[in-house]
Every structure is written in C-alpha cells, then in structure tokens.
Amino acid sequence: xxxxxxxxxxxxxxxxxxxxxxxxxxxxxxxxxxxxxxxxxxxxxxxxxxxxxxxxxxxxxxxxxxxxxxxxxxxxxxxxxxxxxxxxxxxxxxxxxxxxxxxxxxxxxxxxxxxxxxxxxxxxxxxxxxxxxxxxxxxxxxxxxxxxxxxxxxxxxxxxxxxxxxxxxxxxxxxxxxxxxxxxxxxxxxxxxxxxxxxxxxxxxxxxxxxxxxxxxxxxxxxxxxxxxxxxxxxxxxxxxxxxxxxxxxxxxxxxxxxxxxxxxxxxxxxxxxxxxxxxxxxxxxxxxx
Numbered sequence: 265x266x267x268x269x270x271x272x273x274x275x276x277x278x279x280x281x282x283x284x285x286x287x288x289x290x291x292x293x294x295x296x297x298x299x300x301x302x303x304x305x306x307x308x309x310x311x312x313x314x315x316x317x318x319x320x321x322x323x324x325x326x327x328x329x330x331x332x333x334x335x336x337x338x339x340x341x342x343x344x345x346x347x348x349x350x351x352x353x354x355x356x357x358x359x360x361x362x363x364x365x366x367x368x369x370x371x372x373x374x375x376x377x378x379x380x381x382x383x384x385x386x387x388x389x390x391x392x393x394x395x396x397x398x399x400x401x402x403x404x405x406x407x408x409x410x411x412x413x414x415x416x417x418x419x420x421x422x423x424x425x426x427x428x429x430x431x432x433x434x435x436x437x438x439x440x441x442x443x444x445x446x447x448x449x450x451x452x453x454x455x456x457x458x459x460x461x462x463x464x465x466x467x468x469x470x471x472x473x474x475x476x477x478x479x480x481x482x483x484x485x486x487x488x489x490x491x492x493x494x495x496x497x498x499x500x501x502x503x504x505x506x507x508x509x510x511x512x513x514x515x516x517x518x519x520x521x522x523x524x525x526x527x528x529x530x531x532x533x534x535x536x537x538x539x540x541x542x543x544x545x546x547x548x549x550x551x552x553x554x
Contacts, residue, residue: 306337306534311348324535333541338533348530358523368520370447370488371461372474375506377401377422378515384417391415401513426473427506427514429463434470434485434494442470447488450479450496457483470494471502476516 309320317331317340325333340346349357355365362368379401391402402415434442442448442465449459458479460472470485479485481496506514517525536544 305537309533309535311531313350325541337536349527354527358520362519369518371519372516373519373522374517375424375427375514376517377513379417379419382417385414387414388412395509397507397510424505428475428504429473429502430475431500431502432470432496433498434496436467437493440490440492441465442487442492443490446490448485450483450485452483
C-alpha cells in the first residue's frame with residue numbers, strides 16, 4: 265500500500281506560509297491515457313481469495329513494489345473499495361452500508377429482465393399466441409431453409425427501478441408507525457406472501473413500491489425495522505412500470521445481490537506484460553516529473 269502513491273508528484277495548496285503538501289492524484293490521468301493508447305499487451309488474471317495487489321505484483325513481476333502498476337492497469341482509484349473483496353470483507357461492507365445483511369437481502373434495488381436464468385424455447389405457434397408485450401422478449405431461431413423453427417429468450421438486459429407503486433389504507437395496531445425506506449411485509453402462517461419498500465407513510469396511508477408477491481387486505485402489514493403493525497382496508501395501484509403480462513420476464517434484484525455482482529466483476533483484472541514494465545515505469549516517472 266505504501267507504494268501506491270510514491271510515484272505521484274507533490275503539490276502545495278493554501279495561501280499561508282505553512283502551506284500544506286499533498287499528493288497530486290490528478291496526475292494519473294495522463295498516464296492512464298498513455299497506457300491505453302500505447303500498450304495493448306495485457307494478460308487476464310482472476311483474483312483469488314486472499315490476493316492483494318502487492319502479492320500479485322510479486323508473483324507476476326517478481327517485485328511487490330509494482331502493486332501500483334496492478335492498480336493503474338485496471339483503473340483502480342480506491343485500493344480498498346475498488347479492489348475485489350473476499351466474502352467476509354464484502355459482508356462487512358454491505359452491513360456498514362445497509363445496516364444489516366438481512367435488510368440488504370430482502371430490499372429490492374431494481375427489477376431486471378431474467379433472460380440469463382431462462383433457457384426455455386417455444387414453438388412458432390406458442391410465440392404467435394403471446395401478447396405484443398411478451399413477443400419483444402423472444403428472438404427467432406432459423407432452420408436450414410431460413411424458416412423459423414423456434415424462439416428463444418432475447419439476450420437483452422432491461423431494467424426498471426420499480427415494478428409498481430401502491431397505496432395501502434392502513435390502521436395502526438398500537439402507536440408505532442412505519443418509516444420511510446423500510447421493508448414491509450405480509451405473512452400467512454409464517455410465510456411471506458407480499459413485501460415492498462415504504463416510500464411514504466402516516467397513521468392512515470402507506471405508499472410502497474418494489475412489490476414482491478401480492479399485498480392484500482387479508483393480512484396485517486408489518487414493518488421489518490420499525491416492527492409497526494397495521495390492518496389494511498384497501499390496496500390501490502398508483503402506477504405500474506411492469507405490466508402484469510410481462511411480470512414473469514423480470515426478477516427483483518436485492519441490494520445484496522447488486523453489491524455481490526459488482527464485487528464479482530472486480531475479480532477479473534488484467535496485467536501488463538512483463539516485457540513492458542521498465543518502459544512504462546520510465547514513462548511514468550517522466551510524466552510525474554513534467
């Protein structure tokens with residue numbers, strides 16, 4: 265870590281005699297452009313549990329001091345949070361950001377088309393029976409005579425920030441109210457049948473979005489954080505982003521899954537070929553001193 269900033273030039277700021285000296289991190293921009301334009305030989309590397317930039321630099325370049333080169337090769341600005349985190353570190357990060365792992369797992373960040381998990385195929389007859397909205401999620405597969413023999417899910421990522429927004433007319437049981445942005449749910453015999461995130465709430469109305477399952481007047485609405493409890497007298501849909509005929513083509517992505525996906529993408533990095541290290545270091549020092 266000590267090597268990360270050692271090649272940056274220093275800059276003074278302030279207008280007093282005792283000006284403060286700091287590292288000029290903006291100097292990295294020119295270096296990044298130079299690498300991208302002049303050095304195209306990179307080798308892929310998949311980070312393993314316990315790998316650090318300095319250990320990778322030692323194994324690949326024979327010198328842990330080249331950890332800065334590993335960072336720069338992958339546009340890593342923050343060595344702590346831009347680097348791949350192991351399971352324990354990721355869980356701590358999510359807990360700090362979302363208060364708890366449970367909260368991160370049960371709250372929905374957005375809805376995304378689920379084509380990756382759907383490898384089904386349908387016949388032309390089944391395709392023709394679909395609604396116009398549903399047909400957009402399928403793409404044809406042609407046979408030898410260029411005739412359509414079947415359809416498969418279109419590999420297209422579509423994201424909606426919410427599927428619907430609903431207003432629930434409620435009567436509180438007790439004095440505890442629901443809180444904004446909290447997870448609320450309804451259960452039948454201990455099984456959650458409907459859940460959502462609170463947008464707004466008072467003693468008589470609770471407006472929610474990111475609805476999973478079905479919210480109804482049959483069961484009490486309960487708060488995941490506040491422990492509020494209320495009967496529901498009416499459920500009205502205020503707006504719908506994902507119509508009922510295409511609900512099955514989407515899945516809710518939790519905050520936990522979202523953070524985990526971002527972290528998994530950080531596993532795959534690239535390393536500049538060993539043959540270019542000396543010339544890159546010379547160019548870097550030249551840029552830093554200019």
